[in-house]
Amino acid sequence: MKYLVIAAFVAIIGSLATALVYMMRGGSSTEEDGTPRKNHMARALAFRVGFSILLFLVVLISYLMGWIQPTGLPLRG
Incomplete structure (x- = not known):
């Protein structure tokens, strides 16, 4: 699951970079x-x-299927 999330973030950042390149090219329609x-x-x-x-x-x-569990920081009590 960890590798799936990392690959998804890389795809999201790559798509954002691609949009930036197209935006910077600008020009007429x-x-x-x-x-x-x-x-x-x-x-x-x-x-x-x-x-x-x-x-x-x-x-x-x-999360709902139980395949991953939250591992947040422990609360001080």
């Missing part, structure tokens, strides 16, 4: 040859949001 440019930045951000929701649901379901 058409390519040089006159064809309309696809909205790559919005697609990358939508992937990031969808993947974040999927990761949250996987962790929640894993």
Whole structure:
């Protein structure tokens, strides 16, 4: 489970970096040859949001099924 979460975070950060690259390129809404440019930045951000929701649901379901247990810091008493 630990490796799944790490891989998901890497995918989320990678998608965010991809959106940053597309945003920094900027420019007009058409390519040089006159064809309309696809909205790559919005697609990358939508992937990031969808993947974040999927990761949250996987962790929640894993907790409810008993596959993972919380290991937080012990409370001082």
